[in-house]
Amino acid sequence: MSLLQIEKLTRNFGGLSAVSNVSLAVEEHELVGLIGPNGAGKTTLFNVLTGVYTPSSGRVMFQKGDKSIELSKLPPYKITRMGVARTFQNIRLFKELSVLDNVKIAMNHEARYGLFGALFRIGQYFKSEALIEEKAHAFLKEVNLDELAETKAKNLPYGKQRQLEIARALATGAKLLFLDEPAAGMNPQETHALTSFIKEIKEKMNLTIVLIEHDMSLVMEICERIFVLDYGKLIASGTPDEIKNNPRVIEAYLGDEVEL
Amino acid sequence: MKNVLNKRNLITLVIIGVLFFVVQLLIKERIITAYMRSNIYWIGIYIILGLSLNMIIGITGQLSLGHAGFMSIGAFAAAVVLKTNPTLTGLFIGIGIGVLISLAVSFVVAVPTLRLKGDYLAIATLGVAEIIRIVLNNLSVTGGASGISNIKMLMSWPLLYTFVILTIFLTHNFKNSAIGRACISIKEDEIAAEAMGINTTKYKVIAFMFGAALAAMAGSLFSTTYYIVKPDSFGVNTSINILILVVFGGMGSLSGTIIATFIIGLVNIVLQPYAEIRMILYALILIIVMIFRPQGLLGSQELSTKLLPNFKWKRKEKSS
Structure with missing residues (x-):
């Protein structure tokens, strides 16, 4: 059984099918890229996978231990507790809070005390x-x-903010990570640092990663497999080399040949 | 126990103790007059109200304009009980009943309305306070529109002080816990909070109910301080007055709310002789503060013993 199994997933907005009949599977410890032109439905797919939107039809199955869980029936916070976390295209850190507090919030499920424990500092509170x-x-x-633990998130340099967002998602205890354009707005040096960061945490924490990215150098360098979306449909999947030479992908990105 | 009895907490305890005995002595020596005392009671009660609203608005970021409604529940609960049992026990029973009713009402209100955001939530809570007021207006047990008068006056400095310290203790602990962090994350970014595994609805309801319960407590103290309660004392104006304390002090800052209440209390005293222009000056002061400190007096910072020089000296050096 694959770690993540998407079965005939569709999400409509009125008459528009942002994601239409997409089926794909991600294996454990894989690093998969999700690419496609603007408006192809990549972020919508992420939003359905993480519970922000409910699917119009189809389902998402997630393998947790030897249990198979239907993610598409859970609200976002429960999906996160299952070990699936994400980052956002436009960074969504808790800006006014310190780096440490950002991570602590992601670790909130570790608290072993309830409301009364908190109000009167009894029971497990201090421990x-x-x-x-x-x-x-x-x-x-x-x-x-760690050097930046007390810095407010909004005062971090851009690259560090992206890095913190990934770190915060990991702090939830996630095993499956969705990264929505992690390299957006970065210069080549920052992208390079990010690429090695992603590789490093993947090995260190035994993660499975799905990432949306427009920076093809990053995608081609680190992704083991790539899925291509266009107008909500899955049009190709394969290794980076296969994708590079796939005529349908080239057509989706560059348009069809026109006879003059 | 070594966590509880550290140097910082001891200093806090000493400050709390000294403040109590100094004021107690001043009252005993009649340096603080009855008029001053009633102002101190006003400040104490509004500190509780401000802090309770800060849990909802400042910490969790949910704009509620119906806080006076929950205050009135506590006020009338205490008033009704004190009419038959005019003792301290009666007051405590009244507070207990008020808090329970307030918890129940706020739960019923919170579950549907906290799905609303911003202005919509504000209008919904405004409506709830109006409903509470109109119900009280038509209830015979609470004396209808004329309310209840000649309530036993049990308010005293020790009683007020106990409840204010209790409220500061509870709200401070609430803020500095996993629950408080969850609430703050909702204020910062609700979508991100949910993506971090925070059950946002649950924590919004908890914060709302917690604030409502404390407001009811303050309401009970209000009725035993001012002899008389009537539904019209708990209209939109009162809610706005509480809101001003939170905004003035800084959203999410507990010490900010306390300082703001002191300042506004003092302004009220100073302006007392100029009744005609009092409200104009009062509004003017608020406008000036909002222009020069839009984030409130303390922003989201706290004044605490942490800021004393011999603590965390090293960290200070690093950041400067």
């Missing part, structure tokens, strides 16, 4: 808070952000 603090710091060290 739990100390543990979260320690884990958050350890985690930041792992992703090389």
Whole structure:
């Protein structure tokens, strides 16, 4: 069984099919790219996969241990608790909070106390808070952000903000990660740093990653397999080399040949 | 226990104790007059109200304009009980009943309305407060439109102080917990919060109910301070007055709300002799503050013993 199995997924907005009849599977520990021209439905697909939208038809299955879970029936926060996390195309950090607090919020499920434990600081409160603090710091060290722990997220340089968003998604305990244009707006140096960061965390934390990206150098360098969407339909899938030479992909990006 | 009895908490305790005894002494020596005392009560009650609303608006980012409604529930609950049992026990029973009713009402209100955002939520909560007011207006048990008068006056400095400290303790703990962090993340970015595994609806409801319960508590104290409660005292104006404290002090800043309440309390005292132009000056002060400090007095920062020089000295050096 694949880690993620998308079966005949469709999402309509009125008369428009943003995602139409897409079926694909992602294996464990794979790094998969999702590409396509603007408006192809890539982000919509992510939004359906992470529960922001419900599918119009079809379903999404996720393998957790030996249980198969239907993600398309869960609200976003439950999907995250299953071990599926995402980043956003336009960075959505908790800007006014410190880097540390951003990560702590992602680790909120680790808190072992309820409302009364919090209000009166009884039960597991101190133990739990100390543990979260320690884990958050350890985690930041792992992703090389510990130096910036007390910095407000909005004051980080752009590349670091992207990096923090990925780190924060990982802090939820995710095993499957959706990255929505992680290299958008980056210069070549930043993209290069990001590429090695993604590779590094993938090996370190045994992750499965699906990423949307327009920067083809990044996609071709790190993706093992690529899926191509156009007008909501899956038009091709394969290794980077196969995709590069696929006539339908070239047509989708560059248009058809026209006889003059 | 070593977590609880550290140096910082001890300093806080000493400050709390000293403040209590100083004011207590001043009252005993009659340096603080009855008039001043009633102003102190006003400030204390509004600190509780401001902090409770700050949980909903400042921490969780949900604009509620119906806070006076929950306050009135507590006020009338205490008033009704105090009429038959004019003792401290009666007051505590009244507070308990008020808090329970307020929790129930806020839960019923929160579940459908907290799906609304921004202005829509504000209007919905405004409507809820109006509904509460009109129900109280027509209820015989609460004396209809004329309300309940001659309520036993039990308010005293120790009683007020206990409840204010209790509220500060609870709201501070709420803010600095996993639940508080979840609420703050909702204010910062609701979609991202949900993507981080936060059940946003649940935490919005918790914050709303928590704020409503504290407001009811403040309402109970209000009725035993001012002898008389009537539904019209808890209209939109009162809600706005509480909102001003939160905005003036800084959204999400507990110490900001406390300082703002003090300042506004003092402004009220100073302007008392100029009754005609009082409201104009009051509004003017607010406008000036909002122009020069739109984020409120403290923004989202807190004043705390953390800022004392011998603590975290090193970190300060690094950041400067």
